Amino acid sequence: MVPQAGPSRADREGGAGSLIPVALVTCRRLPDLTSDDRLLLEPLRERGIAAGPVVWDDPGADWSRYAGVVVRSPWDYHVKPLAFGRWIDRVERSGVPLWNPPAVLRWNLHKSYLEELAGEGAAVVPTRRLRRGRSASLRQVMDETGWTRAVVKPAISAGARRTMLVDRAGAQARERAVRTLLSRVDVLVQPYVAAVAELGEWSVVFLDGAYSHSALKRPCRGDFRVQERFGGSYAAAEPPPELVDQARRVAEAGRSLAARHELGGHLHGAVQPSAGERRGHPDGGGQASPNGRESDLLYARVDGVYEDGVFTLLELEVLEPSLFFELEPGSADRFADALAGRVARRPTTPAPGPRPSATLSP
Secondary structure, eight states: OOOOSOOOHHHHTTOTTOOEEEEEEEOTTOTTOOTTGGGGHHHHHHTTEEEEEEETTOTTOOGGGOSEEEEEEOTTGGGSHHHHHHHHHHHHHHTOOEESOHHHHHHHHSTTHHHHHHHTTOOBOOOEEEOTTSOOOHHHHHHHHTOSEEEEEESSOSTTTTOEEEEGGGTGGGHHHHHHHHTTSOEEEEEOOTHHHHTOEEEEEEETTEEEEEEEEEOOTTOOOOSGGGTOEEEEOOOOHHHHHHHHHHHHHHHHHHHHHHHHTOSTTOOOOOHHHHTTOTTSSSOOOTTSOTTOOSEEEEEEEEETTEEEEEEEEOSSOOOOGGGSTTHHHHHHHHHHHHHHTSOSSOOSSOOOOOOOOO
């Protein structure tokens, strides 16, 4: 936890000889950040930024103390999504810049964004969404789609929590588990993607809109999940240029969708327009990025499989992804450069009055 003795106004405004305080948002389980995110601390300090961890739901945290707030590892947000949505509102109302911007965070909370990206023409793993509180049959979905194996997951989830692999013969036995999930949250059903085990799952990282580096993740033998807690592994890998181009288009489409929803005041029933978006600035800070493109995200990770020249999206991570700095020398410096630019361009006047409180439908 960053000490709560607040910085002076001179510190917040970046006075001579001072370090500018920036919060790196984490959760109670990781009060000192992940080992990967700790690689950011020294590069940021070299750029005049005193960055440190702050737990998102710490009642004693004063977000107005910081020149900016960067979401990194709040990896329990899916357990209490309503509280997390209120937290986004609270930081936004404080007038402190939040990165990625609030519109993007809200849009990425619920995995129904996959349906929207598919509607924009992205190659997305086929997805059936089962609505919370409604009756649904997993076996019927598999019969209708012809899927012999399917992955079932909550629409608000992280780290493969409560994610199941089901075959058609065993679908009936899983109906009770699905009904339990549906009593709390929307559920997504997708075909099992064999390429994840056979070829690996790519995580393509973009920083400030530019390609940075990639990781190739694989599940352990006998499992379908690539997360380390389930025996999965990852390594640095160099993707073909065509893969990077396709992944970049997905990230750009996601940012555009988030801005479009925010301006329209509707996002999965979860959003009202932010002050920054109402002023027409999709990055929430009202400033152009270093390359002049307001729509560039501070960070994005595009996860998918690549077969026969086609990148198929599994997830677009623009909320709280691990960015694999450890795998790519210089990547933490690139992140620090992008963040330092945003801090330098941050508004110096308070944002307009509070926006209406957002509501989030799990």
